[in-house]
Amino acid sequence: MALGQYGPMVLSLALSASWGCCFFGRSMRPAHKIGILYSTSGPYAAIGRDCRDGAEFALAQCSKVMPGLVEPIHVNPDANLNGYVEGALSMLRDMGCRHIIGTVTSAARKEIIPVVEKHDGLLWYTCPYEGFEANANVIYTGACPNQHLIPLFGYLLPRFGKRPYLAGANYIWGWEMNRLARELIATSGGEVAGERYLPIAETAVERLIADIEKLEPSFVLNNLIGPSSYVFLAKMHQLALRNPAFSPERCPVVSCDLTECELGQLGPEDGVGQLAAACYFDGLDGADNRAFRVSFAQAFGAERRVSSIFAATYAATSLCMEAIHGASTDDPLAVRQRLYSKTSQTILGPLRVDAETHHAALPFHLGRINREQGFDVIASLPAIAADPYLTARRVARRPQLRVVS
């Protein structure tokens, strides 16, 4: 499988800058198989589709300059945990994949990690998550709390007040995010206005809304996911119409996992003015992002927007292929060493993956939902090194946000 085994001639051809020569190398070497494991159906299909499309787009672009390097193997587990395990097993054991780009939920990731470890593969995880993990067989290009929640609270507590309300899904994401939020609030000398959890996919949010109306918090941290979150935002919009004290300008609802790919699930006015943290927004300025959006629009149409999870999966897939190409093998150890050795230019900006935490340093952006189903970026921080176990928090200085608009 390794390019090297065909001798130095092929190796030098493949590494040469003249890609025309690659025809020869390609004909002698089978493509490296890359597993793409996302649920493109089921309750979180919108997220899974954006991840899959990000991976596919990167594969398509890379195949122009590195033809025949990799071949994707797609499995759709249909939001079924067993489906993830079976998919990962078949990729690693039967199809000859050494790399899987996949999983959105922590439950699915935790489920397949033992399979990836057993077959000495590498999982590329690209979604924001709650941290407290740094597996040697995983590369994380999704943000962990010191890259989303901590800078988010650093921005919100002084501006909106220290009495937030915490809403969450009964799931690890909601529990752990709200636990850390309580810690951040206590450390700042504030108090939790209230806290409530809903079962996953619960859409009866009336008591939650009544609670918020009664308690009048400074802002609301929304750790609901999927349909619960969409209904909650819609009802908060109705509450704001009834009582302007709950308008997004005065009491915003903020999320760490709401992206462009889900805004279409909201009514046209429901989310406008609400806030979200992400490592990327479609509306970011800069020549690189404008150029990326042009090529994106050619592939997916002018209507669709680039989400942070599309961008993070696109970046991870590109990094994976560059590293396989650079290492001349898909051996996970060689790929990881290649990856750790350099900073790569990506759609998320210059990106470095740390050799100890296996996490990417990521920028922080705060976006405000606009009327065009996108986000206006209202504050940004340059790349923050991931601290998945929050070991640096007690000595870290509070980051200063640069307000850009």
Place this chain on the structure above:
Amino acid sequence: MTFTPNFAHWRATVLHRPDSNTDKLIRQLRLLGFVVEITWAPPSADAIPDLLLVDADQGWDGLLPWQGADAAPCPLVAMLASEAPSRIAWALEQGAGAILAKPLNTSAVYPALVMASARYQERVETRERISYLEERLRLRPLVYTVVRLLVERGGMTEDEAYAVLRSSAMQQRLPLETIAASILAGTQPMPETG
């Protein structure tokens, strides 16, 4: 859990012969912020680290410089491949607050350390509480002596005398036994009736 358990700058000793498990363990400990030392020699009682991880498969009586679970001077994690009761018992007797199974799964390390540290803290607090209560129990006869004196000299019932002593203790925010001892030692006057 109010605050995120944080091991930054903690000193950990891994009491285990180096192997692939300890390689993985040490990498994970460093990631969590520990300063790590690995050795397979009995540690000295006057150089106890902040946390100790010990090979419970190979550990012998006398390896650790203390006797009995309650005497453990720091959080202890037992690393164990065996399922034999004798080895689990050894880990318990040393005061282990958590077990890390071998072959090591790195995702088990942080939870085990948090668990062992919390159990150790709990044990320290329980020990302090017990010695405080034992001290009070030891001084209890002094309370009775003062109550008898109040009954004899102040013409109170036992219940009244006790209430007077108790309110004096509450005002001074000191245990009843301490007040009684200082009254008998003559360093504070006999309380007056309410």
